[in-house]
Amino acid sequence: MAILKIENLTKRFGGLTAIKAFDLEIEQGQIVGLIGPNGAGKTTLFNAITGVYPCEDGEIVFSGQSLKRIKPHLACELGIGRTFQVAKPFGGSTVLYNVMVGSFCRVNDRRKAERKASEVLEFVGLWPKRNTLGKSLTIADRKRLEVARALATEPQLLLLDEVMAGLNPKETEEAIALVREISRKGITLLIIEHVMQVIMSLSDKIAVIHHGEKIAEGVPAEVAQDEKVIKAYLGDEYVFSSSEGN
Amino acid sequence: MNGLGRTWCWIASPKHYIGLFLVLLLLAFPLVVTSSFYIQIMIMVLFFAYLSSCWNIISGYAGQLSIGQAVFLMVGAYTSSLLFSNLGLSPWIGMLIGGLLAVVLGLLIGYPTFRLRGAYFAIATIVWAEGLRKIVENTEYIGGLKIGGAEGLTIPLIHHSLANYQFVNKTYYYYIMLGLMLLIIYLTYRIDRSKLGYYLSAVREDEDAARALGVDVRKYKLMAMAISAFFTALAGTFYAQLLLYIEPVDIGGIALSIEMLLIGVIGGRGTIIGPIVGAFLLVPCKELVRTYTGTTYIGAHLVFYGAIMVAVILFFPQGLERPFRRCYLGLARWLGQTERAEDEGR
Numbered sequence: 115m116a117i118l119k120i121e122n123l124t125k126r127f128g129g130l131t132a133i134k135a136f137d138l139e140i141e142q143g144q145i146v147g148l149i150g151p152n153g154a155g156k157t158t159l160f161n162a163i164t165g166v167y168p169c170e171d172g173e174i175v176f177s178g179q180s181l182k183r184i185k186p187h188l189a190c191e192l193g194i195g196r197t198f199q200v201a202k203p204f205g206g207s208t209v210l211y212n213v214m215v216g217s218f219c220r221v222n223d224r225r226k227a228e229r230k231a232s233e234v235l236e237f238v239g240l241w242p243k244r245n246t247l248g249k250s251l252t253i254a255d256r257k258r259l260e261v262a263r264a265l266a267t268e269p270q271l272l273l274l275d276e277v278m279a280g281l282n283p284k285e286t287e288e289a290i291a292l293v294r295e296i297s298r299k300g301i302t303l304l305i306i307e308h309v310m311q312v313i314m315s316l317s318d319k320i321a322v323i324h325h326g327e328k329i330a331e332g333v334p335a336e337v338a339q340d341e342k343v344i345k346a347y348l349g350d351e352y353v354f355s356s357s358e359g360n
Numbered sequence: 361m362n363g364l365g366r367t368w369c370w371i372a373s374p375k376h377y378i379g380l381f382l383v384l385l386l387l388a389f390p391l392v393v394t395s396s397f398y399i400q401i402m403i404m405v406l407f408f409a410y411l412s413s414c415w416n417i418i419s420g421y422a423g424q425l426s427i428g429q430a431v432f433l434m435v436g437a438y439t440s441s442l443l444f445s446n447l448g449l450s451p452w453i454g455m456l457i458g459g460l461l462a463v464v465l466g467l468l469i470g471y472p473t474f475r476l477r478g479a480y481f482a483i484a485t486i487v488w489a490e491g492l493r494k495i496v497e498n499t500e501y502i503g504g505l506k507i508g509g510a511e512g513l514t515i516p517l518i519h520h521s522l523a524n525y526q527f528v529n530k531t532y533y534y535y536i537m538l539g540l541m542l543l544i545i546y547l548t549y550r551i552d553r554s555k556l557g558y559y560l561s562a563v564r565e566d567e568d569a570a571r572a573l574g575v576d577v578r579k580y581k582l583m584a585m586a587i588s589a590f591f592t593a594l595a596g597t598f599y600a601q602l603l604l605y606i607e608p609v610d611i612g613g614i615a616l617s618i619e620m621l622l623i624g625v626i627g628g629r630g631t632i633i634g635p636i637v638g639a640f641l642l643v644p645c646k647e648l649v650r651t652y653t654g655t656t657y658i659g660a661h662l663v664f665y666g667a668i669m670v671a672v673i674l675f676f677p678q679g680l681e682r683p684f685r686r687c688y689l690g691l692a693r694w695l696g697q698t699e700r701a702e703d704e705g706r
Contacts, residue, residue, distance in 0.1 A: 164572065190574035198572070204565035215562045218555045219574035227555070267574055 116175075117142045117271055117302050118163070123172035125155075125162055125326075132158045134326040136172070140271070140319075145293070145303045147317035147334075149310075151346055155326040156306045157199055160273050163304075164189045164196050176271065190219060195269030197260035199276045199306075203248030210235065210244040212259055216266030231266055238262045238292060254285040261292065265301075272296065274305045278312055290316060314338065322346065374695035378688065386538055390531040399530045403602070405643040406537040407595060412623040412635035413544040414592040419621070420629035421557060422584035423564025424474070425482040427617050428489030432462040432589045434496065434612030436596025441515050441606060442505065444524075451525035455597035459590040466589030467582055474581045477567075486614065493612040512607025515600055525601040533602050540598070541636070544591060548632045551587075560584055564630070622665055626672045628679025637684045642668065 118140040125133040133155045140146050148156050161167045163174055165184040174181040176192060184192070204212050210231055217230035235241040238258050243251070251259060257277045264272055278289050286309065293316060297303055307313045313320065314334040322330040322337060324346040330337050337343055371377055390399055411429065419426050439461050440454030473484040500509045507513060520528045527533060551557045559580045562570035567577050600606045610616075627638020645668075646661040653660040676682055 166568075166571075185576075186571040187574050187576045190572060196572050198569065202566045202569035204562055204569065206565060207561060211558070211561070215558050215570070215575070216573045218558055222555050224553055224555070224558075227558075263569075263573055 115142060116140060117177055118304070119173075119175045120159075120163070121173045121175075123159075123162060123169055123174060125158060125167060125169045132326050133162065133169075133323075136323070136326070136328055138321055138328065138331070140302060140304060143297070143300060143302055144318045145297050145305065145316055147313040147320040148304060148306050148323065149308070149313055149320060150323035154323045154346075156323055157275060158326075159323070160196060160275055160304075160306070163273065164194055190267050190269075193268070193270035194273065195264035195267050195271070196273040197257070197264055197275050197277055199279070201253075201256035201260050203251065203256055203259050205247065205249030207248055208245050209240055209248065209251070209259055209262075212248055213240075213262050213266045216263040219267040234262050234266045237295070238265070239288075253280045254282075254289075257281070257289070258292070261296075265296070269301060271302045271304065274303060274307075276306050276308065278307055278309055286312065374692040374699070375689070378692055378695070383542070390534050396530050399534055401644055401647045403530065403534050403537055404647060405639055406534070406541045407599070408619065408623055408643050409636045409639035410537065410541045410544050411592060411595055411620045412627065412639055413541070413548055414588050414595070415620040415624050416629060416631075416635045417548065417551065417560075417591075418584045418588040420624060420631070420634070421551065421560040421564065422581055423560075423630075424581060424584070425478075425621075426485045426588070427482050427614070427621060428469070428485030428487075429588070429592055429620050430612050430614065430616040431489035431492050432466065432592035433596040433599065433616065434493065434606075434608065435462045435465055436593025437600040437606045437611050438496070438507065438513070438596075439593075440597040441513055441600045442507065445513075445516050446505065450523045451597050451601055452523070455525075455594055458597055459593040462589040462593035462596075463586045466585040470582050470585040474578055474585075486617075489612065489617060490614060493608050496612065497608040508607075510608065512605060512610075515604045515606070517604055525597070526604075533598070537598060540594065545632065545636065547587075547591075552632050556580070556583065561630070619665075622669060626669060626680060628681030631679065631681040633684070634679050634681035637680050641680065 116139045118138075120136055120138040123133055123136040124131065136155075136159065138146075148159065150156055158167070162169050163176075163181060165181060165186045165188065168183065176194060179192065181189060181192075181194075204215065210228070213231035213234055214224075214227045217227040217234070221227050221230065232241070232244070235244055238261055240255065240258055240262055243255060248256075248259065257280075261272075261274070261277060274293070277293075278286050281289060290312060293303065293305070305313065305316065317334055320330075320332065320334050320337045321328055322340070322343050324342075329342045329346060330340040332340075371380065389402060393399065393402075411433070415426060415429050418424050436455065436458035439458030440451045443449040443454040443457065444451050469485065469488045473481055473488075476484055496507065497510045499507055501507065518524045518526060520526060551560070559570070559575050562573065562575055563577050563580055571577055596611065599611060623638040623642055624635045625638075626642060627636065628634025642665065645664065649661045649664050672680060
């Protein structure tokens, strides 16, 4: 059964159509990659799913519930976690404090929240840095903290917005392992990523968005061969010359 | 371990008994110092410590800079005073009604203005507070009810009684204010340790991130506003009963709002004890400066505030709570060590 179903979704900012008649279905437990050139509408789609922007047309259904008019904090309560492309740690607070804010989504007691947050920090490997202030973390750790905070809200669906951008190869590898671990826990993942090897190796399915429209969808190998995708990323000449070469 | 034993263990830790000792000092102050001049100064210290702590909940914890807190003070003072002089209702009950009215006003101010961020919210609070003060200042009567306009309102002196919130001796007022201040410290402590406190900090640091983690930002801002407004209004009744005379410019003016803010910022916003530290340092200095320069240089204490503010921003940008806490914990550690050394020596 599809845990998230997006049908005919359209989002306009004044005269600009950021997302046009977008469809996507995500099955429970899948890892779905969302790729597309800069400004294609990937983050806008995340914002639409989590209720940051209301959408004009179409429907988003999460576990049988419509998300069309939902507020961001209610989306989180329903079980949709997200990270931000530019990490937004609570800079003046410790890592543990940051994650506890997330775990308070499910519990009211401070001790329970602390226990939950500690488990999550252990899981993502930030436990040794629990007393570090959010603002003194490295980029890699900030991204990790974003994931930890979102995990602490106990999501069923987790939206990761470029958690691997700006990481070095070793950090990227660790991040991939973490995503796999999260998936093994049964959490469904929708991932925006620019690093192609990462998205190709992780995803069960990839959707490609360009100028707000979905131009391709399928298993990684299929999508990588798709002419429209190559065009969108590299321009018309590339497709032309490559077909000429054949 | 039984309850008594546990209490004893709690007290026996230096971290706790230094605090208790400070509270005892405050309790004993009027017994040792009988000069009503100094008691009056101490009442003002406690009064501002309390008000600044109330401000700290909305502006320190929730990070919504309010420069209109005096309006709640005015609402509290006028509500209980009018109920007392017209209906003979005990100010203690009037105080609670004033508190609730302040909550309503706080929500009315907060609901539309919490969409605004940063300086815009601060400006909105000034506009609300100054607007309402002007209205009160220019209204002699509402229906048949005399509210006195700019001349203010005199509260009838009945006689010394707890029910009338009127006492022959300033010491009583001192203890009431001390009680209120300890109450707000305890309340802040509870907020700091609860989901509410975590959520308010999250809202202060990044609203979008807080929302994504399930925080209903508007609701929690309104809660902080309601708590802050309610307790600020209680101090309004206190002030009215202490002076038995209130006038809008004195109790609802922007000068008072700014003073709460300065004390909070200098003491350390978003900390439990910051506003208390700020008030204990600034208010006595202010009162003394005012006493000695009062008639010749009106407003000299504000220059003095400015100078301290600059020094604090330069040396302790997080507020004076930091160095205070460092000294406090250092002392506790030192006492703990000497105790252990004595035990081993025996």
